[in-house]
Amino acid sequence: MLTRVGVKMIILKIGGSIITEKDSKEPKVDYKNLNRICNEIKESFSTENINADLMDGLVIVHGAGSFGHPPASEYKIGQPFPNEEFPEKRIGFAKTQSAVKELNTYVCNALIEHGLPAVSMQVSSFVTTSDKRIYDFDLEFIKNYLNNGFIPVLYGDPVLDEKYKMAILSGDQILQYIARFLVSDRVVLGTDVDGVYDKNPKTHDDAKLIEEVSSIEEIIQVESTTNIDVTGGMVGKVNELLSLAEIGVDSEIINANRPGAIGDALQNKKVKGTKITKK
Numbered sequence: 001m002l003t004r005v006g007v008k009m010i011i012l013k014i015g016g017s018i019i020t021e022k023d024s025k026e027p028k029v030d031y032k033n034l035n036r037i038c039n040e041i042k043e044s045f046s047t048e049n050i051n052a053d054l055m056d057g058l059v060i061v062h063g064a065g066s067f068g069h070p071p072a073s074e075y076k077i078g079q080p081f082p083n084e085e086f087p088e089k090r091i092g093f094a095k096t097q098s099a100v101k102e103l104n105t106y107v108c109n110a111l112i113e114h115g116l117p118a119v120s121m122q123v124s125s126f127v128t129t130s131d132k133r134i135y136d137f138d139l140e141f142i143k144n145y146l147n148n149g150f151i152p153v154l155y156g157d158p159v160l161d162e163k164y165k166m167a168i169l170s171g172d173q174i175l176q177y178i179a180r181f182l183v184s185d186r187v188v189l190g191t192d193v194d195g196v197y198d199k200n201p202k203t204h205d206d207a208k209l210i211e212e213v214s215s216i217e218e219i220i221q222v223e224s225t226t227n228i229d230v231t232g233g234m235v236g237k238v239n240e241l242l243s244l245a246e247i248g249v250d251s252e253i254i255n256a257n258r259p260g261a262i263g264d265a266l267q268n269k270k271v272k273g274t275k276i277t278k279k
């Protein structure tokens, strides 16, 4: 059953590609982007905007970037493994959990320094998956924090999985689940390209931006999604968002590298990007 928090709620996902130097071999925060985005959130989340009925509640979900992906892929977390490898896998899980927690601390600290009441929520301590999909996620905590004016901050995390013993729960799936069951008013995904293209824009100069996506067929036609990280890259994102569109929750993918884009999106101004919506 769908439940609503008692506030007008926006869910903002900030990609790991934005807040970290994603291709770096070492975990590295992109402080320039992080601080700029904190400023944009701060400006949008001002009392003035609350009064203007733009936004009462904000949930932030962030990706793992160069913090989570190296240990997760080194230890192949989420792939099937024989029982004798369990001890080593546990170390990989713990290393990944520790790395993403560290990034989350930097993100929350930056938000707090900007005067935003960010509270960290580590999904590996209360969410489990079955075949890599969430099936047990108590949203009451998030609701309570929202109703008390906090900004819950969640992030992609390794979790226990019924089938594979462990899995990587992507920020994109977390966002989808929260938006679905708390019934979000708006969902904004900030990544490092302008939206969904007909080809990977990083490798194809002639890639064209698709302004609106409304069916899985359009996604299947997307020629290249080669930049696939351990959580599925752009196709994974769009699939999550399409399942939201199905139940009437629209979302938009925008370029968080563009100064002002997140702020504008939070304030409901038109921003270049891809809208995921039901036709």
Ligand code: ADP
Pocket (backbone or CB within 6 Å): 014, 015, 016, 017, 018, 063, 065, 190, 191, 192, 193, 195, 196, 197, 198, 199, 200, 201, 202, 222, 223, 224, 225, 226, 227, 229, 232, 233, 234
């Ligand atoms: P984030 O870390 O922001 O969540 P990802 O790195 O997982 O983002 O996914 C964004 C990347 O997906 C882009 O940098 C782009 O290179 C890649 N990509 C692959 N195929 C496409 C496509 N068809 N349209 C847009 N981006 C694509």
